[in-house]
Amino acid sequence: MNPIRVREQQQQRLQHLLQVARVRSSYYREKYRHIDPGSTRLEELPVMTKAEMMTHFDQVVTDPAVTRARVEEFIEDIRNVKEPFLGKYSVSHTSGSQGQPTLIVQNQFVLDLLFAFQMTRGHYGHRGGFLGFVDALRMLRLPARLAVIINQQGFFPSAWIWKRLPEYMHVYMQFLFIPATDPELVKKINDFSPNVLSATPTTLDLLSLKRDQFRLPHLRQVVTWSETLTAPARHRITEAFRVPLMDNYAAGECMFLTNGCPNSSGAHVNADWAILEVVDENYQPVPPGQLGCKVLMTNLANTVQPFIRYEIGDRLVMATEPCGCGNLMPRIEKIVGRAADFFWVQTAAGFRPLTAYPFQHAFDYRREVREWQAEQVSRNSIVVRLEPVPGATPDLIAAQRRLEERLALTGLRQDLDIRIEPVSHLEADPHTSKFRRMITRVGIPEDLDQPLRDVAEDFAHEECSARLSELVPA
Ligand SMILES: [Zn+2]
Known part of the structure; x- marks a missing residue:
């Protein structure tokens, strides 16, 4: 990919997106009313926060049939996970690990781009640009085999999205979707014999302990996502x-x-379809080589829910040098943050991590719940506190049932003693003045095997020392 051509495409697509947003989104029309309609200088446009996106969701989207209430109702029912929303859109929500969860509506074109990039730029040995003719023929004869390990069922925008692969792409790719809790995980992956194995870092790290059991002669790469x-x-x-x-x-x-x-x-930004700006706390640009405070993302492909200079809390460093791999797209050199939040619980098969996801998925979209907090009071006993929105009364039975459904998907339900209690107000941690949704009073088990302990401690120290002192009491 020629960088000058990429820049041209980026500008054309930005112009198109801004036009769609101005014409079809009443929110953007109002937001940009003081901006010269002829200008496509990104840095002149105001920033969009997650809170703004969710507060004005119905006015942001460009299809009036898409409303926040409808999307929330749709994702409330787990059976919809394989269905397109309104017959044509993919919907998901973020985990809320960085504050407010966001609802995301995407058209099929956005997903097609994701698959196309995975097949070309996401393939090891690829040298920029889309799949070459010879490579494509080779793939037709021998489709790529991708094994995806799924951590939980739900509308999280990660592994599940591969289920929405368009029919014609099945010529190029064969899939194995397998839950991380499958007792025959290793055998099933061996039998499938993937070229690509994809999972979260935590899952792959835990699986690497079983390295002697894997027989993967055709494996060419592993792909990780979603956590640091x-x-x-x-x-x-x-x-x-x-x-x-x-x-x-x-x-x-x-x-x-x-x-x-x-x-x-690092990772290369697909700059022909997305713009990433690394900025400081005042939204001023931060040059490559220096750590930013947050990033602004513009998705040039999603015209249903335009994300333009949308603020994401991640802290990044962009690379200053061209990359040896041959991909000329801008490279993110380092990503800071996004450590996994989890409890270690005891099962018949040993200690297992329990992440925040089941809790998030159970409570983040209950309209009467303003905030939640889970506290591991002893190894397998967890107290969940729910703070209702003012004037509301949380339905504790429904909340308990929903959490149990989510925990059952992790395979840990029968090991846990869960108690849910309503509280009028949840407080931030007095030491760090940060609000924490997952608190453990028991930390990492003393008799955790050393390799598992390494995994646990890495995830702890990467984020901050406060977390470490909490996980490993002095
Ligand atoms: Zn590279």
Whole structure:
């Protein structure tokens, strides 16, 4: 990909997106009313926050049939997970690990782009641009085999999205979707014999402990997503699987944002369809090589729910040098933050991590719940506190049932003692003055196997020392 051509395409697509937003979104029309309609200078446009997006959801979207109430009702029912919303859209929501969860509506074109990038720029050995003719023929004869390990069922914009692969793409790709809790996980992956193995870093890190049981002669790469990949975890995973690891950095709001780089720990921005701006706390640009405070993302492909200079809390460093892998797209050199929040619980099969996801999925969309907090009071006993929105009374029976459904999907339901209690107000941690949704009083188990302990501690120290002192009491 020629960088000048990429820049031209980016500008054309930005112009088109701005036009769609001005004409079909009453929110953007109002927001941009003081901006010269002829201007496409991104830095002149106001920033959009997650809270703004969710408060004005119905006015932001460009299809009047899409409303926040309808989307929320749709995702309330887990059976809809394989169905298109209104017969044509993919819907998902972010986890809320960075504050307010966001609802995301995407058209099929956005998903097609995601698949196309995965097949071309996401494939090891690829040298920029789309799949070559010879490569395509080779694939027709021998479709790529992608094994995707899914952590939980739901409308999270991660592995599940591959279920929406268009029919014609099945010529190129064969899939194995397998839950991380499957007792025959290793055997099923071996039998499928994938070229690509894709999962979250935590899952792959835990699987790398079973390295001796894997027989994967055709494996060419592993792909990680969704959480921070720590340097020690990267090392353990590549040691175990002995293939390049590509760490895709994306946001639910722009799933095709990057493809991991096979030569470095970074990821290349798909700059022909997305714009990433690294900025400081006052939204001023931060040059490559320096750590930003947040990023602004513009998704040039989604015209249903336009994300334009949309604020994401991640802290990034862009690379200053061209990359040795041959991909000329801008490269993210380092990503800070996004550590996994989890409890270690005891099961018959040993200690297992319980992430925040089941709780988020159970409570984030209950309209009467303003905030929740889970506290691990002893190893397998968890108290969940729910703070209702003013004037509302939380339905504790419904909340309990919903949480139990979510926990059953993790395979940990029968091991846990859960109590839900309403509180009038949840407080921030007095030491850090940050509000925490997951609090443990028991930390990492003393008799955790050393390799598992390494995994736990990496995830702890990467984020901040406050978290470490909490996980490992002095
Ligand atoms: Zn590269």
